Amino acid sequence: MLLDTLRRLSLRLTGVIAIAGAGLLSSFPLAAESAKTDWRTSHELLEYDWSHLAGAEVTAAGVRIEGLGRAIIPPADAADEPVTPNPPINLRGPILQVKGEFYLGAHLRFEGEPGGYVTFYGDLPLVQDEWRQDGKSVTLGVTDQQLIVEIQNGIGDYRRQEYPFSPAEETILELARVAGGFVIMADGDVMGDIDDPGIFSSGEIVFGAHADVGRAFVLTRLIAAPMMPGSRVSVIDPELPIVEPDPVGLRRLAESHAPHLAIGTAVSAIPLLSDASYARILAQNFNMLTPENAMKFQAIHPRPDRYAFADADAIVEFAERNNMAVHGHTLVWGEALPRWVTETAFTDAQVQRLLADHIATVVGRYKGRIASWDVINEPLQPFAPELRTGSPWYRAMGEDYIAFALREAHRADPAARLYINEFACEERNAKSDGLYRLARRLLERGVPLHGIGFQMHEDMTEEYQPVNAEAFRDNVQRFIDLGLEVRISEMDVNLHEEDSPERQVAQAEYYSSLLELAVDQPAFSAFSTWGFTDRYSSLQDWWEPEGFGNGLLFDPQMRPKPAYDALRQALVRHR
Numbered sequence: 001m002l003l004d005t006l007r008r009l010s011l012r013l014t015g016v017i018a019i020a021g022a023g024l025l026s027s028f029p030l031a032a033e034s035a036k037t038d039w040r041t042s043h044e045l046l047e048y049d050w051s052h053l054a055g056a057e058v059t060a061a062g063v064r065i066e067g068l069g070r071a072i073i074p075p076a077d078a079a080d081e082p083v084t085p086n087p088p089i090n091l092r093g094p095i096l097q098v099k100g101e102f103y104l105g106a107h108l109r110f111e112g113e114p115g116g117y118v119t120f121y122g123d124l125p126l127v128q129d130e131w132r133q134d135g136k137s138v139t140l141g142v143t144d145q146q147l148i149v150e151i152q153n154g155i156g157d158y159r160r161q162e163y164p165f166s167p168a169e170e171t172i173l174e175l176a177r178v179a180g181g182f183v184i185m186a187d188g189d190v191m192g193d194i195d196d197p198g199i200f201s202s203g204e205i206v207f208g209a210h211a212d213v214g215r216a217f218v219l220t221r222l223i224a225a226p227m228m229p230g231s232r233v234s235v236i237d238p239e240l241p242i243v244e245p246d247p248v249g250l251r252r253l254a255e256s257h258a259p260h261l262a263i264g265t266a267v268s269a270i271p272l273l274s275d276a277s278y279a280r281i282l283a284q285n286f287n288m289l290t291p292e293n294a295m296k297f298q299a300i301h302p303r304p305d306r307y308a309f310a311d312a313d314a315i316v317e318f319a320e321r322n323n324m325a326v327h328g329h330t331l332v333w334g335e336a337l338p339r340w341v342t343e344t345a346f347t348d349a350q351v352q353r354l355l356a357d358h359i360a361t362v363v364g365r366y367k368g369r370i371a372s373w374d375v376i377n378e379p380l381q382p383f384a385p386e387l388r389t390g391s392p393w394y395r396a397m398g399e400d401y402i403a404f405a406l407r408e409a410h411r412a413d414p415a416a417r418l419y420i421n422e423f424a425c426e427e428r429n430a431k432s433d434g435l436y437r438l439a440r441r442l443l444e445r446g447v448p449l450h451g452i453g454f455q456m457h458e459d460m461t462e463e464y465q466p467v468n469a470e471a472f473r474d475n476v477q478r479f480i481d482l483g484l485e486v487r488i489s490e491m492d493v494n495l496h497e498e499d500s501p502e503r504q505v506a507q508a509e510y511y512s513s514l515l516e517l518a519v520d521q522p523a524f525s526a527f528s529t530w531g532f533t534d535r536y537s538s539l540q541d542w543w544e545p546e547g548f549g550n551g552l553l554f555d556p557q558m559r560p561k562p563a564y565d566a567l568r569q570a571l572v573r574h575r
């Protein structure tokens, strides 16, 4: 009986019997054709925004999807592991709200060899640049010989089914969520059914589409429809929100009490575009933001001749709508490099060329819209004064890669303030001495370097005390004396296993001791935390789908922690 309904519905919606369609359509109206929506209304999702999906181009025939091969390389200590695919998600596109039993149908017209996928996300993944924690999703895909169904259930379980299948030139993939399970159809045939572990329990579906590298297809239709009386399907067309700053929130307090100082934080595209409370707290409290991962090389430049700007664009547009400045992060780093950069046998001259092109393209795209850039990230050995020598940049150019990159960035946007960003340089030590000498050498040569970012990722436990504010003040002064701006660029205070109300008070005092210092010293251009809520934090352990970090200003429920209030007080105290 259900299968019967499914077949009938599938036929109607896919137009296979379109000639007989007139009568059917009137009993099953497309949303666009009907002002009145009842339970039977179906929706053409391609009528919504697909122009902000990386790798996609909206054409007259539909949405053309090209393979970008965007992936997350494993961290240095697991370099032999395979990369993790990180396909684009249409975060600014339609959001489907579903209830009960429903149908989704995608039409893929391949250009050449088939190799295309459509993903329905019930919960979005948490994406970092070293790992990705999947949410809940169903992916339907086609290769030349197979239909592939992949299910992510949100607690790290992954299921993949493959069915022998020869796709038509225009292949129709369909998924029906019926009575506790999924029925999968391809080109009109039922291929199988699979238990549904609650993939769409959030009641909302976000879409993604991607192709294998070197392949492309046009998504010509993407249809959603309810299947039974009592089921419901509707579409939301999201917009980038505009939020009034909180008059007693951090940014307004800083604007009136310490106008030299931007109050910043790192931002991720997925929560920004999917979690209203995240966007709200962000715009209420901060007037500068740093894309946490969206502008890193592997995220923004996944293939030699392809960029993926969508996430970075969304962050920059959100900032503009909400009168926030953007600090770009990061152009030249030894990490987060796609395999095509690290594994191709380029000549030194080619590496230099590709770096120049990368900088010109990325900085050029946001010219006049990005206040400052981390041009050089973490150039020094982890705990020693010498430069790191392992990156393709150093190998091709030696120390000169630093001056070269700063000059190229300056050329691409002469108004942007250019930084070197480093960790473990907060106090006077061998490493910060090395950073100081590097900065001085660059300035002596007239290289456009304007500032230093001190990351300030701190640990605070019984055993481990974070860098003392006075020690930081003393060290930072010598950089200021060189004529440089300074910024606290990535502050978080990790309590590890020792989170408790008392430790949160200590954490709060520590945060405010650093902000006080920055408020007092006009050479500080920004005080920026590395995220603002423990709900989405790089301090979370990647293997813990249910876990959270504890180093930031808002808790996982988005409630302000003592640290938030302490920062407000530090601003208010300042005249």
Ligand code: XIL
Residues within 6 Å of the ligand: 127, 128, 129, 130, 131, 292, 293, 377, 421, 455, 490, 538
């Ligand atoms: C971190 C991100 O927060 C994580 O999401 C990612 O997995 C790894 O990188 N120094 C930097 C940042 O300059 O880019 C790093 O960000 C944290 C350390």
